């Protein structure tokens with residue numbers, strides 16, 4: 001079975017406000033270039049053996065291209081495939097959620113509604129499965145709140161799925177997926193300075209090999225890559241990262257995301273892996 005991934009074409013992609021420190025608006029988005037880069041990502045995913053599904057973009061939803069954030073996608077033996085809808089911090093992004101929920105409903109996913117109250121939870125920006133789908137790592141601090149992660153954790157405990165909260169402290173790593181990238185069941189790429197000390201200590205217990213990105217690598221989204229069939233799709237590579245990847249049996253594949261980086265996102269943020 002090929003890995004299935006969900007993406008959204010960048011037809012209305014733009015940078016119109018400052019949701020994170022990358023969104024400086026210094027140079028405007030080149031939408032034609034964004035479209036080419038997105039197409040190249042789809043091709044790279046297909047070459048790496050993935051099947052690409054798409055959701056229709058909606059006018060006015062300038063961040064909808066970041067398909068990782070609107071819901072959390074899970075699988076449970078008893079329940080089958082399910083989603084937990086996000087409550088996004090930014091109102092413009094909150095409007096994306098209903099469109100994604102519809103897509104998942106039409107594709108046979110069950111919904112687990114978590115009453116988040118005034119808390120926030122941002123899907124796979126902050127909630128990441130262990131590669132064997134045995135537990136979930138949950139970042140909080142900038143987008144998802146600790147309360148949101150606790151409410152989510154309570155809902156997952158009913159399915160016997162453990163959740164590991166991780167406190168994020170670097171504004172350039174405002175989502176967990178910018179500083180946390182499992183390479184296989186035993187090895188992970190992290191940017192250590194993105195975590196509060198006690199969270200970093202917790203994380204160490206779960207991995208045999210923790211590879212550290214430098215600040216420059218992390219802030220250029222080299223930890224926001226996609227692992228697929230022996231490839232590591234990444235927007236850039238350094239000799240240091242290249243050596244780590246080779247040690248883990250992965251081959252780097254460069255996919256340019258310069259237009260999307262203007263919005264604070266790269267490869268991992270632009271797709272959701274479907275179970």
Ligand code: ARG
Nearest residue numbers: 019066068125175263265269
């Ligand atoms: N401009 C988007 C935002 O700030 C980028 C989201 C990136 N997504 C991610 N999973 N890191 O919300």
